[in-house]
Amino acid sequence: MPRVDSQRREPPGLSSASKVPIPTLERLTTYLRCLIDLGASGVETVSSAEIEHHTGINAAQFRKDLSYFGEFGKPGVGYNVAELEGRIARILQIHRVQPILLVGAGNLGSALLGYPGLKEHKFHIVAAFDNDPHKIGKKTWDIDVFDLRRIGEVNEVLGARIAILAVPAGAAQAVTEQLVEAGVRAILNFAPIILRVPRHVAVRNVSFLQELAVLSYHLTSDPLAADK
Amino acid sequence: MPRVDSQRREPPGLSSASKVPIPTLERLTTYLRCLIDLGASGVETVSSAEIEHHTGINAAQFRKDLSYFGEFGKPGVGYNVAELEGRIARILQIHRVQPILLVGAGNLGSALLGYPGLKEHKFHIVAAFDNDPHKIGKKTWDIDVFDLRRIGEVNEVLGARIAILAVPAGAAQAVTEQLVEAGVRAILNFAPIILRVPRHVAVRNVSFLQELAVLSYHLTSDPLAADK
DNA sequence: TAGATTGTTAATCGATTAACAATC
DNA sequence: TAGATTGTTAATCGATTAACAATC
Numbered sequence: 001m002p003r004v005d006s007q008r009r010e011p012p013g014l015s016s017a018s019k020v021p022i023p024t025l026e027r028l029t030t031y032l033r034c035l036i037d038l039g040a041s042g043v044e045t046v047s048s049a050e051i052e053h054h055t056g057i058n059a060a061q062f063r064k065d066l067s068y069f070g071e072f073g074k075p076g077v078g079y080n081v082a083e084l085e086g087r088i089a090r091i092l093q094i095h096r097v098q099p100i101l102l103v104g105a106g107n108l109g110s111a112l113l114g115y116p117g118l119k120e121h122k123f124h125i126v127a128a129f130d131n132d133p134h135k136i137g138k139k140t141w142d143i144d145v146f147d148l149r150r151i152g153e154v155n156e157v158l159g160a161r162i163a164i165l166a167v168p169a170g171a172a173q174a175v176t177e178q179l180v181e182a183g184v185r186a187i188l189n190f191a192p193i194i195l196r197v198p199r200h201v202a203v204r205n206v207s208f209l210q211e212l213a214v215l216s217y218h219l220t221s222d223p224l225a226a227d228k
Numbered sequence: 229m230p231r232v233d234s235q236r237r238e239p240p241g242l243s244s245a246s247k248v249p250i251p252t253l254e255r256l257t258t259y260l261r262c263l264i265d266l267g268a269s270g271v272e273t274v275s276s277a278e279i280e281h282h283t284g285i286n287a288a289q290f291r292k293d294l295s296y297f298g299e300f301g302k303p304g305v306g307y308n309v310a311e312l313e314g315r316i317a318r319i320l321q322i323h324r325v326q327p328i329l330l331v332g333a334g335n336l337g338s339a340l341l342g343y344p345g346l347k348e349h350k351f352h353i354v355a356a357f358d359n360d361p362h363k364i365g366k367k368t369w370d371i372d373v374f375d376l377r378r379i380g381e382v383n384e385v386l387g388a389r390i391a392i393l394a395v396p397a398g399a400a401q402a403v404t405e406q407l408v409e410a411g412v413r414a415i416l417n418f419a420p421i422i423l424r425v426p427r428h429v430a431v432r433n434v435s436f437l438q439e440l441a442v443l444s445y446h447l448t449s450d451p452l453a454a455d456k
Numbered sequence: 457t458a459g460a461t462t463g464t465t466a467a468t469c470g471a472t473t474a475a476c477a478a479t480c
Numbered sequence: 481t482a483g484a485t486t487g488t489t490a491a492t493c494g495a496t497t498a499a500c501a502a503t504c
């Protein structure tokens with residue numbers, strides 16, 4: 001029985017119902033990328049120590065992270081690169097195409113549409129929504145832009161469960177409610193606002209401003225450290 | 229004497245030299261946004277309990293976070309909204325204009341250039357760089373696009389300490405080295421790669437793919453939870 | 457078998473939250 | 481003064497890392 005209201009608990013913003021720590025999930029994508037690279041270089045087997053060498057993530061951490069999902073390696077041997085890659089992709093549900101709705105076809109939204117990395121990782125934006133009459137009915141990067149008010153209707157057909165929210169802060173909460181109504185269960189939020197969502201909906205926030213502010217602070221804390 | 233090599237320790241990716249926890253710095257921007265909103269609504273004083281109500285962040289957490297930087301409130305009364313707002317902005321160094329270099333003037337880069345939130349928070353992109361001859365010499369959103377190779381020379385004049393890295397993964401490490409050479413001390417990295425940087429350089433990573441993967445996992449963990 | 461490396465338990469570390477004396 | 485709320489110390493919680501028996 002999951003209880004965790006909205007984004008209260010997990011700082012990064014995911015309302016998790018499971019026992020797997022969020023940091024573990026975040027690292028999983030790092031391992032995956034590393035394994036893809038290793039596979040491309042013809043490496044067939046890796047040890048946790050080698051993963052540490054490549055990713056900077058502690059070997060024990062790596063093994064512990066995997067242990068949440070089962071057993072993946074052979075003692076004395078290590079991990080089969082191709083197999084582990086496949087299993088992590090499956091855990092993250094990125095072994096099959098994941099349809100995604102994009103809300104907000106402004107600058108940021110269009111940039112995301114044009115970002116090839118998404119498709120490479122099986123995230124397919126299948127429809128875009130906006131409330132600007134100039135955009136509705138047109139295509140951006142081959143994707144239809146629909147009237148925001150048609151989210152429910154359109155997603156009845158598409159059945160996407162993930163949405164990317166790239167609208168101004170002022171509109172974000174209202175759009176979120178429409179998305180939830182339309183069956184969306186996970187939202188990647190670019191608006192600088194804390195979304196209120198039902199318990200079963202996950203939210204991750206991306207905030208450039210926050211990141212820049214943290215970096216900005218760093219400039220003060222470590223004055224001129226005469227590093228060679 | 230700061231020691232923390234590259235992005236080893238702090239999961240979010242900042243090489244911190246100070247004692248302030250990274251999560252505290254991240255929350256600071258949330259408080260700031262909240263205070264700005266409260267100020268705009270004419271509120272003059274807030275208590276930590278009210279901050280908790282607005283942000284969802286525990287009141288004790290809020291007070292503890294502030295305690296790293298000094299004393300800000302009056303027992304029995306609370307905090308002066310305008311004053312606290314100003315002091316947090318100053319802590320984060322966003323009370324004065326912060327010049328920023330943008331490297332990579334592709335889709336994402338241009339979208340960031342057009343994002344009004346940056347300027348609103350005193351982050352001014354002062355120059356863009358690319359290696360595409362079609363872009364060099366043109367302007368995007370009023371900003372000059374320079375040849376990548378001229379970073380050092382141009383930044384000698386501009387003196388920016390923060391850079392946004394929006395280039396493909398393959399180019400990211402090489403560009404990073406040029407940036408560090410040019411005096412950049414903080415990098416907001418959009419490339420899906422772990423950058424190797426000297427100890428005195430801070431890095432924050434923004435990874436849509438990672439965020440989407442975590443969301444994607446969420447869809448499996450909490451099957452159909454018949455939430456009303 | 458001897459050497460290597462796993463999965464997991466226990467120890468460490470750090471961040472969050474509760475509790476409360478100080479103080480407006 | 482009595483009530484409210486701070487700043488801070490102590491308790492709790494959870495995540496990271498070290499250590500090691502199991503096992504290939």
